[in-house]
Amino acid sequence: xxxxxxxxxxxxxxxxxxxxxxxxxxxxxxxxxxxxxxxxxxxxxxxxxxxxxxxxxxxxxxxxxxxxxxxxxxxxxxxxxxxxxxxxxxxxxxxxxxxxxxxxxxxxxxxxxxxxxxxxxxxxxxxxxxxxxxxxxxxxxxxxxxxxxxxxxxxxxxxxxxxxxxxxxxxxxxxxxxxxxxxxxxxxxxxxxxxxxxxxxxxxxxxxxxxxxxxxxxxxxxxxxxxxxxxxxxxxxxxxxxxxxxxxxxxxxxxxxxxxxxxxxxxxxxxxxxxxxxxxxxxxxxxxxxxxxxxxxxxxxxxxxxxxxxxxxxxxxxxxxxxxxxxxxxxxxxxxxxxxxxxxxxxxxxxxxxxxxxxxxxxxxxxxxxxxxxxxxxxxxxxxxxxxxxxxxxxxxxxxxxxxxxxxxxxxxxxxxxxxxxxxxxxxxxxxxxxxxxxxxxxxxxxxxxxxxxxxxxxxxxxxxxxxxxxxxxxxxxxxxxxxxxxxxxxxxxxxxxxxxxxxxxxxxxxxxxxxxxxxxxxxxxxxxxxxxxxxxxxxxxxxxxxxxxxxxxxxxxxxxxxxxxxxxxxxxxxxxxxxxxxxxxxxxxxxxxxxxxxxxxxxxxxxxxxxxxxxxxxxxxxxxxxxxxxxxxxxxxxxxxxxxxxxxxxxxxxxxxxxxxxxxxxxxxxxxxxxxxxxxxxxxxxxxxxxxxxxxxxxxxxxxxxxxxxxxxxxxxxxxxxxxxxxxxxxxxxxxxxxxxxxxxxxx
Numbered sequence: 209x210x211x212x213x214x215x216x217x218x219x220x221x222x223x224x225x226x227x228x229x230x231x232x233x234x235x236x237x238x239x240x241x242x243x244x245x246x247x248x249x250x251x252x253x254x255x256x257x258x259x260x261x262x263x264x265x266x267x268x269x270x271x272x273x274x275x276x277x278x279x280x281x282x283x284x285x286x287x288x289x290x291x292x293x294x295x296x297x298x299x300x301x302x303x304x305x306x307x308x309x310x311x312x313x314x315x316x317x318x319x320x321x322x323x324x325x326x327x328x329x330x331x332x333x334x335x336x337x338x339x340x341x342x343x344x345x346x347x348x349x350x351x352x353x354x355x356x357x358x359x360x361x362x363x364x365x366x367x368x369x370x371x372x373x374x375x376x377x378x379x380x381x382x383x384x385x386x387x388x389x390x391x392x393x394x395x396x397x398x399x400x401x402x403x404x405x406x407x408x409x410x411x412x413x414x415x416x417x418x419x420x421x422x423x424x425x426x427x428x429x430x431x432x433x434x435x436x437x438x439x440x441x442x443x444x445x446x447x448x449x450x451x452x453x454x455x456x457x458x459x460x461x462x463x464x465x466x467x468x469x470x471x472x473x474x475x476x477x478x479x480x481x482x483x484x485x486x487x488x489x490x491x492x493x494x495x496x497x498x499x500x501x502x503x504x505x506x507x508x509x510x511x512x513x514x515x516x517x518x519x520x521x522x523x524x525x526x527x528x529x530x531x532x533x534x535x536x537x538x539x540x541x542x543x544x545x546x547x548x549x550x551x552x553x554x555x556x557x558x559x560x561x562x563x564x565x566x567x568x569x570x571x572x573x574x575x576x577x578x579x580x581x582x583x584x585x586x587x588x589x590x591x592x593x594x595x596x597x598x599x600x601x602x603x604x605x606x607x608x609x610x611x612x613x614x615x616x617x618x619x620x621x622x623x624x625x626x627x628x629x630x631x632x633x634x635x636x637x638x639x640x641x642x643x644x645x646x647x648x649x650x651x652x653x654x655x656x657x658x659x660x661x662x663x664x665x666x667x668x669x670x671x672x673x674x675x676x677x678x679x680x681x682x683x684x685x686x687x688x689x690x691x692x693x694x695x696x697x698x699x700x701x702x703x704x705x706x707x708x709x710x711x712x713x714x715x716x717x718x719x720x721x722x723x724x725x726x727x728x729x730x731x732x733x734x735x736x737x738x739x740x741x742x743x744x745x746x747x748x749x750x751x752x753x754x755x756x757x758x759x760x761x762x763x764x765x766x767x768x769x770x771x772x773x774x775x776x777x778x779x780x781x782x783x784x785x786x787x788x789x790x791x792x793x794x795x796x797x798x799x800x801x802x803x804x805x806x807x808x809x810x811x812x813x814x815x816x817x818x819x820x821x822x823x824x825x826x827x828x829x830x831x832x833x834x835x836x837x838x839x840x841x842x843x844x845x846x847x848x849x850x851x852x853x854x855x856x857x858x859x860x861x862x863x864x865x866x867x868x869x870x871x872x873x874x875x876x877x878x879x880x881x882x883x884x885x886x887x888x889x890x891x892x893x894x895x896x897x898x899x900x901x902x903x904x905x906x907x908x909x910x911x912x913x914x915x916x917x918x919x920x921x922x923x924x925x926x927x928x929x930x931x932x933x934x935x936x937x938x939x940x941x942x943x944x945x946x947x948x949x950x951x952x953x954x955x956x957x
Contacts (some may be wrong), residue, residue: 324603425500482494778809
């Protein structure tokens with residue numbers, strides 16, 4: 209026992225000595241390795257190859273003992289080390305270690321990237337991305353889409369001339385490709401755009417059409433609830449006006465017009481929008497197509513569709529709808545159309561009739577009366593048409609017209625021309641103090657129509673320039689042998705006005721058209737005609753006085769001087785009117801100012817200008833103030849709410865969509881393109897790029913900010929002067945007095 213105890217104590221002492229020696233040697237090794245720690249630069253160890261290899265071996269052995277590696281579980285040490293790294297090492301350092309090793313990156317990262325790219329190219333996200341690319345600012349078309357797809361994903365192969373290779377982010381990491389065109393078309397066909405009806409032979413049965421009509425249309429009962437759900441989605445609901453937390457009414461605006469599909473091709477479309485979107489009603493992206501066909505606005509095809517809208521609207525207004533807890537209804541509130549379309553919708557004669565206005569019982573015989581007023585009271589000279597009055601006149605016309613079935617024949621049935629027949633009917637309607645020929649296509653909804661500001665301002669400036677042009681040619685006294693504009697003397701009022709039109713007013717297209725008209729007619733043949741655009745009107749609002757400046761001459765007679773000053777006065781009043789009635793936001797005080805400016809505009813036309821008062825001048829003078837006040841009382845906004853500016857832009861938009869369609873299926877394809885662009889893509893998170901809404905100033909800022917300019921926009925002779933040489937002319941006081949009194953001042957007679 210004693211010997212065993214001694215042997216055990218001896219073994220313990222030896223073990224302690226060995227342990228102490230091991231610790232001492234380990235301390236020496238640790239101090240040596242601390243002086244040269246392991247470090248990586250660009251994924252490579254900074255140690256010598258032998259030392260690095262030895263440390264790796266020791267690390268593996270230590271990890272194998274710690275994590276229980278064996279022949280059966282040989283990977284335990286590696287899994288243990290990786291688990292330790294991903295738990296104890298910061299992510300950015302771990303990322304750095306992996307990416308600095310090129311071999312590891314190419315083998316692992318690129319492999320994973322390739323897998324992700326392949327999955328993405330087959331994903332719904334890439335489908336939406338490809339469709340959004342195809343519809344970027346319009347429809348690309350097959351050829352352009354293929355080119356864009358090629359440019360975004362391929363480049364020339366420098367090693368193989370004439371060949372292409374994929375664009376890569378790094379070696380083996382190719383950029384994801386868009387869908388091929390065939391796959392894109394296949395995906396587009398899968399999108400549910402709702403029901404679009406074609407105008408087929410069954411639709412045309414019984415209609416008298418000169419040419420074959422191709423077109424398509426939607427049923428409002430199916431389409432408007434789709435639009436409502438689109439607007440009530442989370443990303444658009446906040447912008448709707450007139451909606452409470454759980455209820456609301458969509459205020460429908462419905463109108464149609466001619467589409468500019470080509471110089472020799474007629475096309476007509478009807479658009480629907482919601483007044484609840486506010487200013488965006490003037491955007492082409494918030495006006496939606498419901499009817500389109502290659503026919504005229506007054507075609508039987510168009511009229512048939514408009515008649516079909518009446519029961520659809522009635523059903524929509526009766527029904528209450530619900531979407532995600534929101535209860536809503538529909539109500540037709542406005543008919544934004546130009547005068548020609550309004551006359552068709554109302555079943556009236558054209559604007560050239562004796563009673564020319566769709567809004568009031570005014571005639572060519574009494575439209576120059578400067579003391580007449582327009583309101584609903586019996587004391588007013590002009591009153592709005594009532595629906596009951598329209599129906600009564602239609603009944604009388606049907607009883608009189610011998611060329612309609614089921615009527616009494618009051619005109620002899622002898623052989624007479626169609627022109628004579630038509631003349632007898634229009635004369636009879638005029639004798640009824642009316643312009644009504646048929647029942648309104650939209651029934652009593654026609655009473656909701658208000659005057660549309662865009663066409664009104666364009667027509668008013670068109671008539672203004674026509675008066676300036678006529679006076680300029682008359683004063684120039686061009687010789688008979690002057691056949692071309694290039695032969696017109698440069699110092700003549702005509703040449704100076706056209707030069708100013710091009711260089712100062714910045715209406716180059718109008719100037720070129722006027723030159724072309726003069727070259728063809730020498731100013732005495734066919735009447736000058738040019739359709740003003742919104743851009744032309746804005747240019748004239750800012751710089752119309754530049755034309756008056758060149759129209760005015762020192763050697764003018766008193767009559768010529770008076771005409772030039774009357775045109776200047778007219779232009780200022782027209783500019784002020786346009787500035788007020790084109791607004792979305794307006795107050796009662798503004799409408800009071802508008803009423804004064806409109807009446808002064810009408811009076812100067814009626815009293816002092818040689819041309820007779822036209823429908824545009826009368827409408828601007830009397831209808832605009834009344835309708836502007838009605839719109840303010842009803843919606844709390846200005847007449848800009850019923851503008852056709854967005855609809856005119858939409859017609860250009862439809863023309864561009866039609867460029868990438870087949871003729872026979874044009875309108876069906878346009879309906880699909882429009883739905884995908886304006887509804888489907890925004891629902892997928894792709895909003896169409898659009899310029900931010902901004903206020904358009906029709907009165908130039910210089911007249912308020914720069915004392916060197918007169919209120920008319922013309923430069924003063926001296927900044928201290930109250931007015932420019934035109935507005936400060938002594939005769940201008942008599943013109944102002946004449947307009948105020950409603951009769952020509954004796955000094956002007």
